[in-house]
Amino acid sequence: MHQSKPTKGGLTRRDFIKTTAGGAAGLAFGGLIGMPKAYSAPPITIGFESIFSGRVAMLGETGLNGAQLAADDINAKGGVLGRKLELIHRDSGGKIEEAVRIARDFVVKDKVDFLMDHASSRESFAVKEVSRDLKIVTMITASETTANTADPKIRTEYSFRSARQSIHDCVVAGYYAAELSGKLGLKRWHSISPDYAYGHDSTDVFFEFLKKKKPDVEIVGQAWPKLFEPDYTPHITRILRDKPDAMYSSLWGGDTTAFIEQALMYGVFEKIKFFCINIADYTVLKGLKEVPEGLYTGSRYLRNVPDTPANHDFADRYFKKYGALPTNWSWECYTGILFLAEAVKKARSVEKEKVIKALEGLTIKAPCGQDGTVTMRARDHTSIGYAIAWGKTLSKEPYVTDLYSLPWKTLIQEETAWLKKKGWL
Amino acid sequence: MNIPALLECLVDPACLLTQFTGALILAMILFLVASGLSLIFGVLGVLNFAHGSLYMLGAYFTYSLMVRYGNFGVAAILASIGVGLFGVIFERLFVRKIYASPILYQLLLCYAFILVLDDLAKLVWGYEFLSMGVPPSFRRPPIHLWGSFIPPYYVLIMIAGVIVALALWLFLARTKYGKIIEAAAYNAEMLSALGINVPLVYTMVFGIGSALAGLGGVLAGPARSVFPGMGFSVIIESFIVVVIGGLGSIGGAFLGAILIGIMRSLGIIGFPAIEESFVFILMAIILIIRPQGLFGKEEV
Numbered sequence: 001m002h003q004s005k006p007t008k009g010g011l012t013r014r015d016f017i018k019t020t021a022g023g024a025a026g027l028a029f030g031g032l033i034g035m036p037k038a039y040s041a042p043p044i045t046i047g048f049e050s051i052f053s054g055r056v057a058m059l060g061e062t063g064l065n066g067a068q069l070a071a072d073d074i075n076a077k078g079g080v081l082g083r084k085l086e087l088i089h090r091d092s093g094g095k096i097e098e099a100v101r102i103a104r105d106f107v108v109k110d111k112v113d114f115l116m117d118h119a120s121s122r123e124s125f126a127v128k129e130v131s132r133d134l135k136i137v138t139m140i141t142a143s144e145t146t147a148n149t150a151d152p153k154i155r156t157e158y159s160f161r162s163a164r165q166s167i168h169d170c171v172v173a174g175y176y177a178a179e180l181s182g183k184l185g186l187k188r189w190h191s192i193s194p195d196y197a198y199g200h201d202s203t204d205v206f207f208e209f210l211k212k213k214k215p216d217v218e219i220v221g222q223a224w225p226k227l228f229e230p231d232y233t234p235h236i237t238r239i240l241r242d243k244p245d246a247m248y249s250s251l252w253g254g255d256t257t258a259f260i261e262q263a264l265m266y267g268v269f270e271k272i273k274f275f276c277i278n279i280a281d282y283t284v285l286k287g288l289k290e291v292p293e294g295l296y297t298g299s300r301y302l303r304n305v306p307d308t309p310a311n312h313d314f315a316d317r318y319f320k321k322y323g324a325l326p327t328n329w330s331w332e333c334y335t336g337i338l339f340l341a342e343a344v345k346k347a348r349s350v351e352k353e354k355v356i357k358a359l360e361g362l363t364i365k366a367p368c369g370q371d372g373t374v375t376m377r378a379r380d381h382t383s384i385g386y387a388i389a390w391g392k393t394l395s396k397e398p399y400v401t402d403l404y405s406l407p408w409k410t411l412i413q414e415e416t417a418w419l420k421k422k423g424w425l
Numbered sequence: 426m427n428i429p430a431l432l433e434c435l436v437d438p439a440c441l442l443t444q445f446t447g448a449l450i451l452a453m454i455l456f457l458v459a460s461g462l463s464l465i466f467g468v469l470g471v472l473n474f475a476h477g478s479l480y481m482l483g484a485y486f487t488y489s490l491m492v493r494y495g496n497f498g499v500a501a502i503l504a505s506i507g508v509g510l511f512g513v514i515f516e517r518l519f520v521r522k523i524y525a526s527p528i529l530y531q532l533l534l535c536y537a538f539i540l541v542l543d544d545l546a547k548l549v550w551g552y553e554f555l556s557m558g559v560p561p562s563f564r565r566p567p568i569h570l571w572g573s574f575i576p577p578y579y580v581l582i583m584i585a586g587v588i589v590a591l592a593l594w595l596f597l598a599r600t601k602y603g604k605i606i607e608a609a610a611y612n613a614e615m616l617s618a619l620g621i622n623v624p625l626v627y628t629m630v631f632g633i634g635s636a637l638a639g640l641g642g643v644l645a646g647p648a649r650s651v652f653p654g655m656g657f658s659v660i661i662e663s664f665i666v667v668v669i670g671g672l673g674s675i676g677g678a679f680l681g682a683i684l685i686g687i688m689r690s691l692g693i694i695g696f697p698a699i700e701e702s703f704v705f706i707l708m709a710i711i712l713i714i715r716p717q718g719l720f721g722k723e724e725v
Binding site: 052053057058061221222223224226228229230231233234235236237238240241253254255257258261262264265266267270283287288289290 | 434440443444447448450451454543544547552553554555556557558559564566567574576577578579645647648649650652653655658659689690692693694697698700701
């Protein structure tokens with residue numbers, strides 16, 4: 001370490017570069033460590049690990065809100081088996097090693113009954129090893145990467161997923177895009193998605209299904225900006241140059257709004273039909289100064305998908321409590337708590353083997369269910385039956401119109417064929 | 426790799442102009458942040474790692490002022506001044522204490538402020554990303570020049586960047602105050618002996634440097650997402666600009682920023698898969714050929 005005492009201006013170029021590199025590493029691997037909140041002697045405890053700081057703080061915040069809403073509902077009715085549900089939450093800052101440490105601490109020190117893993121796939125894949133190792137029943141509520149529960153080499157018997165599964169969204173997206181490609185003559189396709197597991201997974205599978213349904217489409221180019229890229233200008237100008245008829249995107253959150261604002265300046269949407277899986281979530285819709293009309297989007301969370309009294313009630317109660325509409329993450333966590341509570345009730349115990357058995361194949365009433373229910377599939381511990389729809393954007397409520405969805409029967413047929421092709425089934 | 430596409434673009438005026446203006450947008454925002462960084466380093470010898478957070482403050486201030494006054498011009502000026510004033514206070518209360526301390530202290534102080542300011546932003550403006558959108562008068566179709574696309578708002582950014590670069594150069598090279606600042610960078614003790622209040626000069630320089638970062642955030646705000654931690658996205662590239670251009674050199678920062686913009690903008694056509702690494706390759710090559718940076722002065 002540099003020990004001399006440089007006075008003002010005494011920094012050498014070498015110091016500068018060394019410090020810059022050190023600082024860059026600090027920034028890259030640093031992040032905030034949240035203040036642990038410990039509650040005393042809760043009857044049934046759930047350790048909730050997520051990101052509450054920095055760029056994706058809303059992942060943790062709105063997810064926890066959803067989980068808390070469900071816990072409060074259940075507690076208001078006397079809890080589960082006469083015991084109260086309590087959530088303890090901690091911030092991983094998006095760091096894998098921190099997420100693993102938090103998960104271990106939850107089990108070893110706090111002796112929680114269940115884990116809730118509400119972080120991106122990067123952390124989730126690592127936390128799953130903790131679940132396997134410490135044999136703790138874990139609800140995955142944010143990681144959508146298909147392999148997390150679908151790949152037999154990766155999944156564990158202790159992990160369950162109440163979050164979406166990327167493959168399901170992609171099947172609907174592929175069918176929808178194929179239908180519109182036929183109608184509107186969209187032959188030349190482009191894509192712009194974040195350059196990490198989820199972005200590639202989502203984009204590749206989308207094109208796989210689009211091509212399956214519409215073999216004459218052609219991919220003329222693909223853009224892979226890094227996650228949280230502040231400026232998409234070079235990508236936008238390149239896409240304009242490639243002159244596609246349509247483009248697919250799995251950008252999410254603030255990246256989606258930044259891209260849309262910048263693309264609007266170049267008049268991109270007048271020339272290119274834009275299909276983005278992640279626009280219809282209230283954080284994005286409210287984040288945009290003006291929602292451009294005529295974009296195509298998947299539903300992350302919308303009050304009218306499914307358009308049922310149960311879902312309206314969920315959205316309204318959430319709004320009343322938190323002053324904002326739920327996000328996709330809110331319902332995923334809400335559903336996760338419902339699954340755990342129902343399983344404990346059914347098992348009449350919090351013992352892991354009994355809860356696992358109770359969870360497998362469990363069907364519960366849930367606001368996000370396409371037919372009012374969702375089921376935890378026994379085979380791969382992933383949730384099915386949740387509402388998925390695509391539609392065209394509107395600038396005002398309800399923001400999305402001409403909704404399109406597929407029956408779950410078709411979805412599962414396509415998923416099964418895909419899994420077999422992958423050798424995962 | 427797609428070299429034919431790159432060559433095709435280089436001989437096509439529409440493509441070349443679109444990519445070049447795209448490059449200038451990246452460059453101007455980077456220049457504003459990097460020039461402040463370079464100025465502060467050149468005169469005070471302080472490596473302001475929290476400079477990205479000042480950029481973030483500029484964007485947040487603009488957002489709040491836009492909500493309040495609805496006028497982008499007013500918001501832009503007030504926000505830049507606001508960040509400048511914040512810089513003045515930051516220098517007076519904190520940075521001043523560590524001029525003579527080991528460099529590690531500077532790093533720790535600045536890093537602490539990155540965390541504090543990110544959390545402060547979260548408390549004041551919330552954890553969700555905000556988007557203010559380009560000012561209504563710039564919400565119009567792009568300008569078509571020889572088949573190229575140039576968004577009107579980006580023309581404003583380019584003009585603002587060039588004006589600031591010229592003004593800064595004139596101020597430093599042609600005015601008395603500029604000379605004093607230059608003198609402070611060379612020999613602060615002598616300057617002090619001549620009866621000039623050197624600590625005041627330092628404070629002013631820190632304020633100007635902060636205002637420049639703030640202006641970067643002000644101009645980027647409407648086109649980018651505003652969120653706690655957004656400073657991180659510019660700080661690394663700004664440091665690269667400063668290293669390429671030469672420490673303490675404003676002209677170097679200008680050229681460095683434009684080089685990075687062009688590398689990314691053309692790199693994306695020719696080498697879409699590895700476009701991000703081009704910037705680092707450029708830095709490595711320049712450091713090998715000219716270790717002091719393009720406009721840097723040789724170390725003694």
